[in-house]
Amino acid sequence: NAGVMQNPRHLVRRRGQEARLRCSPVKGHSHVYWYRQLPEEGLKFMVYLQKENIIDESGMPKERFSAEFPKEGPSILRIQQVVRGDSAAYFCASSPGAKSPLHFGNGTRLTVT
Amino acid sequence: GESVGLHLPTLSVQEGDNSIINCAYSNSASDYFIWYKQESGKGPQFIIDIRSNMDKRQGQRVTVLLNKTVKHLSLQIAATQPGDSAVYFCAENIIIQGAQKLVFGQGTRLTINP
Numbered sequence: 001n002a003g004v005m006q007n008p009r010h011l012v013r014r015r016g017q018e019a020r021l022r023c024s025p026v027k028g029h030s031h032v033y034w035y036r037q038l039p040e041e042g043l044k045f046m047v048y049l050q051k052e053n054i055i056d057e058s059g060m061p062k063e064r065f066s067a068e069f070p071k072e073g074p075s076i077l078r079i080q081q082v083v084r085g086d087s088a089a090y091f092c093a094s095s096p097g098a099k100s101p102l103h104f105g106n107g108t109r110l111t112v113t
Numbered sequence: 114g115e116s117v118g119l120h121l122p123t124l125s126v127q128e129g130d131n132s133i134i135n136c137a138y139s140n141s142a143s144d145y146f147i148w149y150k151q152e153s154g155k156g157p158q159f160i161i162d163i164r165s166n167m168d169k170r171q172g173q174r175v176t177v178l179l180n181k182t183v184k185h186l187s188l189q190i191a192a193t194q195p196g197d198s199a200v201y202f203c204a205e206n207i208i209i210q211g212a213q214k215l216v217f218g219q220g221t222r223l224t225i226n227p
Contacts, residue, residue: 042219043157044217045214048214056214093215099145101159102147103159104149105156106154107155
């Protein structure tokens with residue numbers, strides 16, 4: 001049973017470039033969540049998606065950030081024109097439904113130089 | 114409540130001792146709570162959960178206590194082992210218009226001394 005798979009594990013981008021982070025949920029899970037974590041801090045909610053739909057994006061910055069979870073394929077978190085402040089660990093989680101534990105991947109560590 | 118960017122609280126215990134990690138949550142309407150363990154370089158790993166209709170739940174070497182009156186959650190780890198060293202987060206599940214959002218607490222770094 002594969003857990004949540006995220007790739008790449010590490011991503012380095014220069015300021016102004018685009019970052020694409022991928023997440024394959026646990027097989028059979030249709031709910032996907034993205035969280036951001038800065039060093040020595042907790043995880044901050046970004047967005048919650050079900051297949052093809054964004055349910056809650058209240059934690060997403062208004063500009064440059066977008067997320068999708070297409071009918072086929074992984075969920076993608078996209079950051080356009082990255083800035084140094086975007087450097088963080090980005091975690092994806094999935095669940096089979098509400099009020100179920102979230103299963104987390106091992107994250108993508110984004111470094112913007 | 115959510116992390117406010119301070120250094121993580123730390124707790125050091127001797128191997129074999131019991132440890133208690135505390136957490137205060139913010140939303141009195143939250144009815145589902147989870148404890149996660151995060152090791153360096155990894156994602157949070159589920160430890161144990163509890164629903165608001167309970168005040169205690171036990172797992173293997175772990176016990177979660179919930180006090181809804183004061184909005185307090187604790188995680189007890191019995192007979193700690195070196196592998197228990199990690200950062201521990203409590204999380205409350207908030208349901209808004211049918212959508213689930215897990216809100217994490219600040220976290221506590223647990224260090225097990227040999």
